[in-house]
Amino acid sequence: MNGTTYKRCGCRDATGKRQGQRCPKLRRGAGWNPNHGVWQYQIDLPPAADGRRRPLRRGTYASQTEAEAILGKIRDALAVAKTGEPADLTKVGDLIELALKRKRPLPTTAEVRRLLHLGDTVEIPTIEVWLATWLAGRKKLRAGTRRSYTPGTSLTTSSPTSAPCG
Numbered sequence: 240m241n242g243t244t245y246k247r248c249g250c251r252d253a254t255g256k257r258q259g260q261r262c263p264k265l266r267r268g269a270g271w272n273p274n275h276g277v278w279q280y281q282i283d284l285p286p287a288a289d290g291r292r293r294p295l296r297r298g299t300y301a302s303q304t305e306a307e308a309i310l311g312k313i314r315d316a317l318a319v320a321k322t323g324e325p326a327d328l329t330k331v332g333d334l335i336e337l338a339l340k341r342k343r344p345l346p347t348t349a350e351v352r353r354l355l356h357l358g359d360t361v362e363i364p365t366i367e368v369w370l371a372t373w374l375a376g377r378k379k380l381r382a383g384t385r386r387s388y389t390p391g392t393s394l395t396t397s398s399p400t401s402a403p404c405g
């Protein structure tokens with residue numbers, strides 16, 4: 240579950256099949272060829288509640304540092320759950336999967352801890368709700384910031400041009 244970073248490219252072999260990670264040009268001596276291929280990371284997320292395996296491959300990144308940084312965040316998030324119940328790992332896996340699917344920032348270790356604490360009394364589907372709440376909270380914060388800079392107009396209910404009725 241530790242994951243890895245590696246290079247791959249789009250070269251094809253004699254039969255027209257993509258070589259991916261097997262292209263000999265990706266390697267130079269004992270190391271990587273800096274002029275060939277792109278970086279990706281790969282990690283197996285903990286299996287879903289229904290047993291579905293979740294191999295994760297993402298890229299492309301310009302550098303190994305960049306790919307390692309994302310992989311590191313995933314490792315950190317999973318590490319929070321490692322000492323707990325097996326179900327905790329599933330929940331964190333769900334969270335990472337959802338964040339990536341929705342192109343959201345990966346959860347921080349603090350956010351994962353909060354989730355697992357809330358998770359004491361709730362079941363898996365609640366993660367959707369939890370994530371929605373988390374995202375809504377961020378949106379609300381931005382809306383509030385915007386509102387404070389907007390001149391209020393809700394108090395000008397009596398304007399000089401309004402004529403009395405009847």
Ligand SMILES: [Zn+2]
Nearest residue numbers: 248250262264
């Ligand atoms: Zn190649």
